[in-house]
Amino acid sequence: MNDYEAIIIGGSYSGLAAGMALGRASQKTLIIDGGEPCNRQTPHSHNFITQDGETPAAISAKAKKQVLAYPTITFVNDKALKAYKQADRFEIVTESGEQYSAKKLLIASGVKDVMPDIDGFAQCWGISIIHCPYCHGYEVRNQKTALLANGPIAEHFLPMLLQWTKELTLFTNGKSIVSDEIAAKFKKHNVDIIETEIESVQHTNGQLESFTLKDGNVLNFSVMYAKIPAVQHTFIAEDLGCNINEQGLIEVDEMKKTNVPGVFASGDCTTQGRAVAVAVETGMKAAVSINIELCNEAF
Numbered sequence: 519m520n521d522y523e524a525i526i527i528g529g530s531y532s533g534l535a536a537g538m539a540l541g542r543a544s545q546k547t548l549i550i551d552g553g554e555p556c557n558r559q560t561p562h563s564h565n566f567i568t569q570d571g572e573t574p575a576a577i578s579a580k581a582k583k584q585v586l587a588y589p590t591i592t593f594v595n596d597k598a599l600k601a602y603k604q605a606d607r608f609e610i611v612t613e614s615g616e617q618y619s620a621k622k623l624l625i626a627s628g629v630k631d632v633m634p635d636i637d638g639f640a641q642c643w644g645i646s647i648i649h650c651p652y653c654h655g656y657e658v659r660n661q662k663t664a665l666l667a668n669g670p671i672a673e674h675f676l677p678m679l680l681q682w683t684k685e686l687t688l689f690t691n692g693k694s695i696v697s698d699e700i701a702a703k704f705k706k707h708n709v710d711i712i713e714t715e716i717e718s719v720q721h722t723n724g725q726l727e728s729f730t731l732k733d734g735n736v737l738n739f740s741v742m743y744a745k746i747p748a749v750q751h752t753f754i755a756e757d758l759g760c761n762i763n764e765q766g767l768i769e770v771d772e773m774k775k776t777n778v779p780g781v782f783a784s785g786d787c788t789t790q791g792r793a794v795a796v797a798v799e800t801g802m803k804a805a806v807s808i809n810i811e812l813c814n815e816a817f
Contacts, residue, residue, distance in 0.1 A: 520618045522548045524808050525610055527598045527754065528626035530555045531794050532785025534581040535801030536624055536808075541588025543809045548618055549585075550610065552597035554751070555628065560644035565652050566794040577794065598627075601754045608758075608780065621780065621815070622808045625755050625768065626801060628786040629748040634666075634691070638719035639744075645724035647742045653793055655682040658741040663687070664729070666716070666744040669695040675745060680707060687739075689729075691715050712737075750787055765790060774804035782808055 524540055526533045529551025540547040557563070557574045564570050569577050585591055597613040601623065608623045633640045639647060647666075648654045659682045667675055668690040679686055688704065688711045690696070696704070701711060714731045721727055728738045749766060756762055760776040760783070761769040767790070768783040770776055776783055784800035786792045 520548070520616070521607075522546050522592075522618065522620040523812055524548070524622040524624060525550065525608065525618055525620040526624045526626055527610070527752065528628055528785065528787075529582070529593060530578060530626070530628060530785070530797070531581070532628075532797040532801035532804075533624070533626035534578070534585050535798040536626060536784060536805035537585045537591050537593075537801075538581075538588070539802050539805035540809060541585060541591040543805075544588075544590050545809060545812060546590045547592070548620065549591065549593045550596050550598045550612060550618075551593065552613075552627075552751070553595060554630075557644055560654075562654075562657070563794050564654060564656065566798070569794075574794075598752060598754060601758055603758065603778075603780075606780075622812065623758075623781050624774075624801075624804050624808060625752070625760075625776075625781065625783040625787060626785045626797075626804070627751040627754075629766075629792075630751050632747045632749060634744075634746060636716050636719055638721055642719055642721050642724045642726050642742075643744075646721065646726035646740065647719070647744050649744065649746075650793065651679055651682050651743065655679075659683060661685070661740050662738070664689055664737075664739045664742040666691060666742055666746075668692070671745045672696055673700045675743070676704065676709065679743060684708070687712060687737075689716060689742075748786075755781070755783060755787070772803075773807040774800060775807060780811075 523545045524547045526549045529549040537549050563574045600611040602609045607619045609619045662685045663683045664687050666689045686709045714733050716729050717732045718730045730736050755768045768788050770783050770788050774782045774784045782804045784804040785797040
């Protein structure tokens, strides 16, 4: 059994930010990462100061190199499958069969997007079918834009998109449940609501060109925002008894503590605010919280 002060499950932005802070505190820390970040298809990352426009992979690679410069940090390419609480330590079993233990556990494993049953959608995800205007909106501003959403999510999200484009169409992919009041406001802004389901997406190397609806109509669009569900990459938090909210996210307090003593969580697995800068901030905060507990316990 390989023993550490802290284990971080997930070695993307949040996990690496936590690793850097723990490394600078000289805490013996292991980062376990399965190499499947949710933004692996995204060509560029934005709204992360000093790294605006860089590729997600390049940011991660640079961060990993800097984190591993601290001698107390170890990084393994593996997938954490199970976690057990044994006395005052957590034991982790990985896909390769390795076992590790630590006093503190940080879950920063992100989420996995659940693609709709639309042919071609997954190939465009993160490229021309995007989730966040703050991350990608500037690059596609003033273009003919679709939004795939319905109900309260559409009511919240669409008015914000008018900041980036005035050519908007809402696809509810079935019967609209947008309220009559909000639908009237959409109409005032020349936003059409199309209830016909989308059958397929036409694209070239992930660049959206058109949609084919189930009634046979073909509509040309170059960009779509989509609010799709996501699930946890790992159910370790749930297995350990951590509270999961209605959105399927791990519940944490301001210092990224879960309800289970010794277990922390940060990044996309805890918030709907999915952005690189947010992930980094939460990882740093979790590491500070972990270090404070370790120091107090050793005092």
